[in-house]
Amino acid sequence: MRGGSVNRVATGEQAPRPAREPGTITDAPPLLPKLTDESGRVVELKTAPADQRFPFGNQTRHCYIRYLEYHWCIKATGGESAECEKFARYYRSLCPTDWIIEWNRQRELGIFPGPI
Numbered sequence: 253m254r255g256g257s258v259n260r261v262a263t264g265e266q267a268p269r270p271a272r273e274p275g276t277i278t279d280a281p282p283l284l285p286k287l288t289d290e291s292g293r294v295v296e297l298k299t300a301p302a303d304q305r306f307p308f309g310n311q312t313r314h315c316y317i318r319y320l321e322y323h324w325c326i327k328a329t330g331g332e333s334a335e336c337e338k339f340a341r342y343y344r345s346l347c348p349t350d351w352i353i354e355w356n357r358q359r360e361l362g363i364f365p366g367p368i
Contacts, residue, residue, distance in 0.1 A: 289340070290356070300342035311346055316366070318343035319355060323368045 287295045306314035322339035329336060344352070358364040 299345050315347040318346055320366050
């Protein structure tokens with residue numbers, strides 16, 4: 253209480269304020285919409301592990317290489333495998349969604365600038 257309030261309470265002019273209730277926890281914020289891959293399956297995002305080829309904070313090249321590795325794996329195995337899914341998780345966690353969409357569009361048009 254403030255000094256002025258103490259004097260008013262002491263003289264009976266103002267009743268003391270009730271004790272504050274402890275703060276309440278609000279509901280959790282809404283979850284982000286689930287991310288799905290090209291085939292419609294729900295994708296669980298995890299951060300890619302550290303890679304000694306990319307020691308610095310700028311992860312642009314790391315993102316690009318993981319995207320290429322995923323498509324090299326798909327091409328080499330002829331389909332999806334657990335090993336390829338690992339690379340898919342990596343590039344999805346590193347790369348901005350806009351880049352992935354653009355790179356997929358470029359691959360479909362045959363103008364992707366990488367060695368796939």
